[in-house]
Amino acid sequence: MQSALVDAWKKLDDLGDDVLRNDPEALKKINDFDAETGGRFDELGDEYMNTPDPHKKGWVDHLEKRTVDGKVRKAGDNADKFKSFDTNDKVPSRYTDDSRFDELAYDPAEGKIKPETRQEAMAGLEAESQGLIDGPISPGFLK
Known part of the structure; x- marks a missing residue:
């Protein structure tokens, strides 16, 4: 696991990121996405870097729900958090x-x-x- 986080850290370092490199949870999500998609995080580097700093954590949090090659990687399994969108x-x-x-x-x-x-x-x-x-x-x- 440690080497995987180092790989994710290096990806962010290569992008010049200084927002999430010290966030182990974000590094894990980046690594998981990269591993599950055959290295596709690199393709998203420009999109990530163009995301305003205050929104980068949310952008990374959303990686698991991105579609890849037209397929949903993980369905929105957060229904328990949002039982109703009444507001x-x-x-x-x-x-x-x-x-x-x-x-x-x-x-x-x-x-x-x-x-x-x-x-x-x-x-x-x-x-x-x-x-x-x-x-x-x-x-x-x-x-």
């Missing part, structure tokens, strides 16, 4: 930080944002962020 407080900030989130989650037929429409907005933003669909998405796209 934006329960939605991960990577989605609510997007200025379009409330507009995307709004259900005009009911005149409000519902848990289901929050999930639709999250799915759309995630697909857009992973390049699975062309962006920017708009409310009509999700319906």
